[in-house]
Amino acid sequence: MTPxxxxxxxxxxxxxxxxxxxxxxxxxxAQIKDAVNKSLRDRSMKEIDKGEKISIPSKSTAEPRFRLNxxxxxxxxxxxxxxxxxxxxxxxxxxxGGGKGKGKEASDSGDGEDNxxxxxxxxxxxxxxxxxxxxxxxxKRSLKEIKSTAWKxxxxxxxxxxxxxxxxxxxRNAHGRRLALRRPSTREMNELKERLFALERIAQPGAExxxxxxxxxxxxxxxxxxxxxxxxxxxxxxxxxxxxxxPVETTAAVMFCxxxxxxxxxxxxxxxxxxxxxxLYLFLxxxxxxxxxxxxxxxxxxxxxDEETFFYSRQSGGTVVSTAxxxxxxxxxxxxxxxxxxxxxxxxxxxxTQSGDAKRCVEMLNESVMPIxxxxxxxxxxxxxxxxxxxxxxxxxxxxRAYRTFAPAWPNFAQTRIATPSDIFPVFRELFAKDKRQAx
Amino acid sequence: MEAVAAKPEFVFSDSDWNFETLDRTLxxxxxxxxxxxxxxxxxxxxxIISSEQMLxxxxxxxxxxxxxxxxxxxxxxxxxxxxxxxxxxxxxxIVINSNPCIAYLMEENSMTMQALVMAHASFGHNHFFKNxxxxxxxxxxxxxxxxxxxxxxxxxxxEDEYGFEEVEAILDASHALMDQGVFRYNRPxxxxxxxxxxxxxxxxxxxxxxxxDLWRTLPTVEEDDEEKEERQAEVRDIKLPEENLxxxxxxxxxxxxxxxxxxxxxxxxxxxYFYPQKQTKVMNEGCATFVHxxxxxxxxxxxxxxxxxxxxxxxxxxxxxxxxxxxDPRYSGINxxxxxxxxxxDIKRICEAPEDEDREWFPEIAGxxxxxxxxxxxxxxxxxxxxxxxxxxxxxxxDLHLFAIADNAKxxxxxxxxxxxxxGYRHVRSRLAAMYDLGIHEPNIQVTGADLDGDRILHxxxxxxxxxxxxxxxxxxxxxxxxxxxxxxxxxxxxxx
Numbered sequence: 001m002t003p004x005x006x007x008x009x010x011x012x013x014x015x016x017x018x019x020x021x022x023x024x025x026x027x028x029x030a031q032i033k034d035a036v037n038k039s040l041r042d043r044s045m046k047e048i049d050k051g052e053k054i055s056i057p058s059k060s061t062a063e064p065r066f067r068l069n070x071x072x073x074x075x076x077x078x079x080x081x082x083x084x085x086x087x088x089x090x091x092x093x094x095x096x097g098g099g100k101g102k103g104k105e106a107s108d109s110g111d112g113e114d115n116x117x118x119x120x121x122x123x124x125x126x127x128x129x130x131x132x133x134x135x136x137x138x139x140k141r142s143l144k145e146i147k148s149t150a151w152k153x154x155x156x157x158x159x160x161x162x163x164x165x166x167x168x169x170x171x172r173n174a175h176g177r178r179l180a181l182r183r184p185s186t187r188e189m190n191e192l193k194e195r196l197f198a199l200e201r202i203a204q205p206g207a208e209x210x211x212x213x214x215x216x217x218x219x220x221x222x223x224x225x226x227x228x229x230x231x232x233x234x235x236x237x238x239x240x241x242x243x244x245x246x247p248v249e250t251t252a253a254v255m256f257c258x259x260x261x262x263x264x265x266x267x268x269x270x271x272x273x274x275x276x277x278x279x280l281y282l283f284l285x286x287x288x289x290x291x292x293x294x295x296x297x298x299x300x301x302x303x304x305x306d307e308e309t310f311f312y313s314r315q316s317g318g319t320v321v322s323t324a325x326x327x328x329x330x331x332x333x334x335x336x337x338x339x340x341x342x343x344x345x346x347x348x349x350x351x352x353t354q355s356g357d358a359k360r361c362v363e364m365l366n367e368s369v370m371p372i373x374x375x376x377x378x379x380x381x382x383x384x385x386x387x388x389x390x391x392x393x394x395x396x397x398x399x400x401r402a403y404r405t406f407a408p409a410w411p412n413f414a415q416t417r418i419a420t421p422s423d424i425f426p427v428f429r430e431l432f433a434k435d436k437r438q439a440x
Numbered sequence: 441m442e443a444v445a446a447k448p449e450f451v452f453s454d455s456d457w458n459f460e461t462l463d464r465t466l467x468x469x470x471x472x473x474x475x476x477x478x479x480x481x482x483x484x485x486x487x488i489i490s491s492e493q494m495l496x497x498x499x500x501x502x503x504x505x506x507x508x509x510x511x512x513x514x515x516x517x518x519x520x521x522x523x524x525x526x527x528x529x530x531x532x533x534i535v536i537n538s539n540p541c542i543a544y545l546m547e548e549n550s551m552t553m554q555a556l557v558m559a560h561a562s563f564g565h566n567h568f569f570k571n572x573x574x575x576x577x578x579x580x581x582x583x584x585x586x587x588x589x590x591x592x593x594x595x596x597x598x599e600d601e602y603g604f605e606e607v608e609a610i611l612d613a614s615h616a617l618m619d620q621g622v623f624r625y626n627r628p629x630x631x632x633x634x635x636x637x638x639x640x641x642x643x644x645x646x647x648x649x650x651x652x653d654l655w656r657t658l659p660t661v662e663e664d665d666e667e668k669e670e671r672q673a674e675v676r677d678i679k680l681p682e683e684n685l686x687x688x689x690x691x692x693x694x695x696x697x698x699x700x701x702x703x704x705x706x707x708x709x710x711x712x713y714f715y716p717q718k719q720t721k722v723m724n725e726g727c728a729t730f731v732h733x734x735x736x737x738x739x740x741x742x743x744x745x746x747x748x749x750x751x752x753x754x755x756x757x758x759x760x761x762x763x764x765x766x767x768d769p770r771y772s773g774i775n776x777x778x779x780x781x782x783x784x785x786d787i788k789r790i791c792e793a794p795e796d797e798d799r800e801w802f803p804e805i806a807g808x809x810x811x812x813x814x815x816x817x818x819x820x821x822x823x824x825x826x827x828x829x830x831x832x833x834x835x836x837x838x839d840l841h842l843f844a845i846a847d848n849a850k851x852x853x854x855x856x857x858x859x860x861x862x863x864g865y866r867h868v869r870s871r872l873a874a875m876y877d878l879g880i881h882e883p884n885i886q887v888t889g890a891d892l893d894g895d896r897i898l899h900x901x902x903x904x905x906x907x908x909x910x911x912x913x914x915x916x917x918x919x920x921x922x923x924x925x926x927x928x929x930x931x932x933x934x935x936x937x
Contacts (some may be wrong), residue, residue: 004466004484004562006459009493010547016496017516023604024513063511064616064917066883066902066910073907074848078872080774081765082843082859090853091845118517 024061025124031056032120036128055115151243160240173237181230184223192216192223252290253342253374255281256331258324260349261297261315269381272418273348274311276379279428280346288342294331300354302327321353321399322360329368338372345369345376351397358402370410378403378415379427451744455752457551462486465555469563472738477731477812479567482581483540486562494534494546495520502534504542505588507595507706509611535561537569537717539581552752555745559735564728571820572723574716578623584713591706598699610700613921614686614707620885621686621711624878663698681886681901685922686711688887694896695927704925719878722824726780730815733757733781763840774875779828782840786833787814797834824876832869834860844871849907883910885932896928904936 025032035054085091120128156166196216199209257277259270284291295310296302299317302324328345336343353361370376380400396404396417403415416427451468452461466486473479489497497504499516506512536542543561545554569575580587599607614621663671675692682688686708690701717724736757740750763778764770787805790798791814794806805814818827836842837860844867846857858864858871874880884903890896900922902910915932922930 004470004486006462006466007485007487008459009487009489009544012489012493016493017499017513019508020499020510020513021516022513023508023510023608024517027510028514061510061514062914062917063612064914064921065619066885066918067914068883068908069911072849072909073904074846075906075908076844076846076857076871076874078774078842078844078868078875079766080763080840080842081767081771082841083767085843085856085859087856087859087861087864089856091856092853093847116514116518118514118521 028056028061029128031061033128036120036125054120055117057115061116150246152246154242154244156239157242158239160242164241164243166239166241169239170233170237173239174233177234177237178230178232182226183230183232184226189220189223192220196220251288251342252292252340253284253288253344254292254294254332254336255284256294256296256328256343256345257310258296258298258328258345258347258349259310260299260319260321260324260352261310261313262299262319263314263316264319264350264352265381268383269348269350270311272381272421272424273379275421275424276348276377276418276428277346279424280344280377283428284344292336292341294328294336296324296327296331298324298327304331319353320357321347321349322357322364325361325364325369329364332372342374343372345373347376347378348381349378349399350382351380351399353399355398358398361399362402362406365413366406366409370413374412376410376413378413380415380417382417382419384419449743450746451739452551452555452749453746455550455552457549457554461551462554462558465551466558466562468739468742468744469555469559469735472735473559473563473567473731476738477563477734478816479563479731480571481541481563481566482538482570484562484566485540485542486558487542487544488547489544490547491523494544495523497534497544502536503588504536505585505592507588507592507611508599509615510608511615533557533561535565536584537565537575537579537581537713538584539570541566541569541581550752552745552749553756555739555749556732556736556753556756560728560732563735564731565724567731568720568724568727568819571816572716572720572823573821574719574823578716579713587709591710594702595706598703602699607703609924610703611707613924614704616918616921617685617689617925618707618711619882621684621708622715623684623687623712624715625683667698675892681888683884683886684708685885685887685900688890689898689922689925692890692892693926694892696925716823719823719825719876721776722780722783722876723819723822723827724780725777726784727815727819729757729761729777729781730784733785765841774872779836779840782836783827783831783833784815784818786836787811787818787831790833795835801833802831825873828876829870829873832872834865837865837868842868842872844868880905883908898922898926898928898930900930900932902932902934904934907936909934 032054035056156169196213199205199213199216202209205213255277259265259273261270265273281291281293293307295305295307297305297310297315298319298321299315300320300323301317304327305313324347332338332343365376378399380397400415400417403413407413407415418424418427451464454461473481495516498519499512533546534544541562543557543566545557549557569581575581595607595611671691678688678691686704690696690704690708693701696704736745736750736753739745740747745753761775761778761781763775764772788811790802790806791808791811794802799806808814818831822830841860843859844857844864845854847854858867860868884905886901886903887898888901889899910932919930919932
C-alpha cells in the first residue's frame with residue numbers, strides 16, 4: 001500500500017495569477033500604452049478589437065540581479081557535440097555579440113536588451129487604447145435615454161387573464177378559507193356514506209339503527225349544504241401574477257458615416273476613412289449600450305447603403321457633398337429622433353465639391369445638422385504631398401476653407417487632415433482627448 | 441466495461457484516464473518503486489489540474505501558495521503568450537518539495553503520460569527531496585506550506601495597512617538580492633525548529649492584535665526595547681564578512697521598520713528554500729528521469745502496459761533527454777535531464793557490465809551489481825558539482841563529445857583546452873563540474889562592514905575571480921535597490937583575490 005492519494009483540483013478557481021497580472025500591467029502602464037499606440041498605426045482595423053501581442057522594452061519591468069559580465073575575465077565552458085576540434089585548437093571569436101555558442105540569455109533576466117513580449121486581452125487592449133479619451137460634450141446630452149418599456153413582475157392581483165393565474169397563491173388562499181369555514185372534507189362524507197350503506201344493508205334494522213340512519217342522512221344533507229356555500233375554490237381565492245410596464249433607460253447613439261465615393265476617392269482614401277470610422281465606432285460602443293451605424297455614400301447624389309457597398313463598391317459621378325447631408329437629415333428624421341439618440345456624424349472626403357456647394361453645406365450644418373448633433377468630425381484625406389502643401393491650416397480645398405470659417409462657432413465640430421494610417425490614431429486622440437482644446 | 445477485449449493484466453488500455461486507472465497504475469508503479477528500487481518517499485498528494493491552473497502555478501515558482509507580486513504576473517504573461525502561440529508546451533509536471541509531496545497532473549495528459557509523470561515526480565523527485573543531504577539540511581518540507589500561507593497573508597495585510605507601493609518597494613529591492621540572500625556555508629536555522637515555529641506563531645498573533653489596534657493609531661510604530669535588544673544581539677553575532685546580504689540587511693538596516701524586516705525575511709526564506717534546487721538540477725532531474733525510465737520499462741516487461749503505451753512513453757522520454765549539439769540552433773547549454781539520465785544509466789552499466797576502462801576509473805563500484813545502492817548513495821550525498829566530479833565517466837564524455845573551451849576576454853581567439861580523449865578526460869570533467877558550482881557561477885558578494893554608530897555606509901565587496909567583473913548594466917540598479925533597504929549610502933568594491 002502506498003501512502004498516496006489523488007485530489008481533483010480542476011474545479012478550483014483558475015485565474016489565480018490574474019491579480020499578479022493586473023499588478024504587472026499597472027507597473028508597465030506607460031510602456032504598454034506606447035506599444036499599443038504604436039501597434040495601432042499599422043494594423044488593419046478588422047483586428048482592432050482582438051487581443052494584441054505587445055512588446056515592451058524589458059527595462060521598464062526589469063528585475064535586476066548582480067550578474068557577471070560575460071565580456072570580462074576568463075572562463076572555461078564545456079559544450080557537447082565536438083566534431084573536428086583537437087586540444088589546443090584556436091578559434092577566432094565571432095564578431096562582437098556573437099557569443100561562442102553560449103546559450104542565449106533569457107529575456108526576462110532583466111539584463112537583456114530584448115523586448116518583453118506578451119498578449120493583452122481584448123478588454124485590456126481597449127481599455128488602454130481609449131484611456132484618456134472622452135466623448136466631447138458627453139455631459140450635455142449623453143444622459144438622454146430611450147424610454148423603452150419592459151414588463152416587470154409586480155406582485156399579485158385579483159384580476160387578470162387565466163394564463164397569468166398564480167396557482168400556488170390561489171390554492172393557498174382556497175385552503176385557508178376552507179379550513180376557516182370548516183368545509184366538510186370528501187373523506188368525512190365518504191365515511192358517513194359508507195356507514196349509511198352498511199346500515200341500509202341490514203334487512204331488518206332495529207329502532208336504534210333507524211334513528212342512526214336518519215341522523216346520518218340529516219348530517220349528510222347539512223354537509224352538502226355547507227359544501228355548496230363553501231366551495232373548493234371560490235372566485236375570491238383566485239390570484240393572478242401582476243406585471244407592470246417599467247421604463248428601461250438605455251443610452252444609445254447613432255453614427256452617420258458620410259463618404260464621398262466619386263472617382264477621386266481611391267482605395268487608399270477609402271481605407272483611411274474606414275479606419276477612422278472603425279475607431280469611432282469602437283469608441284462609441286464602449287460608451288453607449290446601443291450604437292447604430294448608418295452608411296451614406298455620395299457622388300452627385302447620395303444614398304444609404306450597407307457596409308459592404310459603402311467601402312468596396314465604386315461609383316462614378318460628380319461630387320455634391322450637400323446631398324449627403326440631405327440624406328443624413330432625412331434618415332435621421334425618419335428613424336433617429338434627436339430626443340432619443342445621441343447623434344454622431346463622421347464625414348470623409350478628399351475636399352472637392354462642386355463649386356458653390358460648400359456654401360450650402362455650411363448653411364445646412366449651421367441650421368440643421370449641428371444643433372442636433374453631439375459631435376461632427378470632418379476628416380479630409382490627402383496624399384502626403386498635399387499634406388505638405390496644405391501645412392497651413394487656413395489654406396486648402398474649398399470645403400476645408402468653408403468649414404474653417406464656421407467651425408469656431410461650434411465647439412462640437414472638428415476638422416482635420418490625414419494622409420497615412422499613422423496619422424489616424426493621433427488625430428483621433430486629438431479629437432477626443434479629455435481636455436480637448438478647440439482644434440488649432 | 442468487462443467486455444472490452446483488452447488484456448486483463450494491463451493496468452490501463454485506453455489513452456484516456458480516469459480515477460480508476462490512475463489508482464491501478466499508481467499501485468503498479470509504487471510496487472516497483474518501493475519493492476524493487478526501494479525508494480524512500482514522502483506520502484504523495486497527486487493533484488489533477490487544468491492547463492490554465494498549470495499556467496498559474498508556473499508563474500509563481502510552481503508553489504500553490506505564493507504572495508502577490510507583479511513579477512509573477514510578468515512571468516505569467518510571458519508563459520501564457522508563449523503557450524498560446526505554441527512556442528512552448530507546458531511542463532508535464534510540477535512537483536513541490538513538501539511533506540506530503542505535492543505533484544500536479546494535467547488533465548490533458550494521456551494515461552501513459554500520467555503514468556510517466558507519477559513515476560517521475562511522485563517517486564523520482566520525491567525520493568530525491570526526501571533523501572538528498574542539501575534538501576534535508578537546508579529546507580523544511582513539513583514547514584514550507586504553512587510558512588508560505590503565513591507569508592501570503594502577512595504581505596496582504598501589509599498592503600492593506602501600508603499600501604501597495606510601500607510593500608512593492610521592499611519586495612522589489614529584496615528580490616534583487618535573492619541570489620545573495622542565502623547561507624551557502626553555515627546552516628541556516630530551520631523553519632520548523634520548535635522555538636522558531638512558536639516564535640512565528642507568536643509573531644503572527646502579535647500582528648493579529650497590533651495590526652488592528654496599535655498600528656492603526658501608530659503608523660510609525662517602532663519595535664519595543666526588548667525586540668530591539670534581541671535584534672541588536674543578533675547583529676553583534678554576525679561575523680563579517682557576511683555572505684548573506686539579505687540576512688545582514690534584515691538584521692542591521694538602520695531604517696527598516698519591523699514589518700519591512702519581516703518582508704525581507706520572507707524573501708530570504710523563499711530564496712533559501714529554492715537554493716538546493718539550484719545546486720541539484722542535473723541530479724534531481726536525472727534521478728527522476730532514471731526512475732521513470734526504469735519504472736515504465738519494468739511495467740512493460742511485467743505486461744502491465746501495452747506496446748502502444750511504451751512507444752508513446754519512449755517518444756516523450758527521448759524528447760525530454762534530447763541534447764542538441766553546440767552548433768545546433770536549438771542549443772542552449774547542457775540539458776540537465778540528458779546529462780543526469782545518461783550518467784545514472786551509466787552508473788548502472790558500470791555496476792552490471794563494466795569494461796576495463798570502467799574498472800580502472802571506478803574500481804569501487806565496477807562489477808558489483810549493486811547499482812541500486814550506488815545510485816541511492818549518490819542521490820543522497822552529492823550535489824551536481826561533486827556528482828559530476830565523482831561519476832562522469834569517459835564513456836559519457838565520448839558519447840556526448842564533450843569539449844572544453846577556454847575564453848579570455850582580452851584575446852581574439854578562444855582555445856580548445858581539452859576534448860574527450862585520454863589526455864582531456866580529467867580536465868573536461870573538472871571543468872564541467874565547475875560549471876555547476878554556484879560559487880563560481882554567481883558573483884561572490886559579501887558585506888565587509890557597516891559603521892552603525894558612525895557614517896552608516898554599507899560596504900560590500902565582490903571577490904573577483906579570474907577577472908570576471910560584474911556587468912554594469914544591472915550593477916547600479918541593484919545598488920539602488922540595496923540603498924532602498926539600507927537607507928544610507930552603499931559602496932561596492934570589486935577586488936581581485
